Amino acid sequence: MTDNRSTHYNRNKYEEITLRTEPIFQGKIISLQIDHVKLPNGETATREVVKHPGAVAVLAITDDKMIVVEQYRKPLGRCQVEIPAGKLEPGEDLAQAAIRELEEETGYSCEEVRLLHSFYTSPGFADEILHLYVADRLTAGEARPDEDEFLDCEAITLETAKQYITEGRISDAKTIAAVYAWQLYRLTGSYTL
Helix, strand or coil: CCCCCCCCCCCCCCCCEEEEEEEECCCCCCCEEEEECCCCCCEEEEEEEEEECEEEEEEECCCCCHHHHEEEEEECCCEEEEEEEEECCCCCCCHHHHHHHHHHHHEEECCCCCEEEEEECCCCCCCCCCEEECCCCCCCCCCCCCCCCCEEEEECHHHEEEEEEEECCCCHHHHHHHHHHHHHHHHHCCCCC
């Protein structure tokens, strides 16, 4: 009997071999480099690569409402409603980072968080991986945002979250993914398929 399904997926079928790397910029959060690569056909090309330490985000639900923050996002030139999130510190435990970000940005604490998904935010030019956690059984407290963070925290219904998506007030991938995970949970009892 012949099995027509692929039994092995070649993840590196189109691998680009780095010939050399030119550091361009080293910032507080990201760095930028130009990689000179050899393509699968033997030709060469350049790739602009943003290096990022990774981040965590938290889907936090209390009283059937999602905790969000609104803050100004300079690259967009406007305010944005998002779930609590932030970059990882070197060597930081992912779950502890999620708990920390939730407390710092919203004041809410929880005993534990569960990983829903980890995904790359924009793999065409950046290596940032974002780890999306869910937290429930929250306890309200006092927010402690970073000294350069200015934000408002609110708890919104699923209907409001969907309206914010329609209006463009929520337009980032992590928050949209969180809203759909929450909707799935309300329909099936599970945040994942």
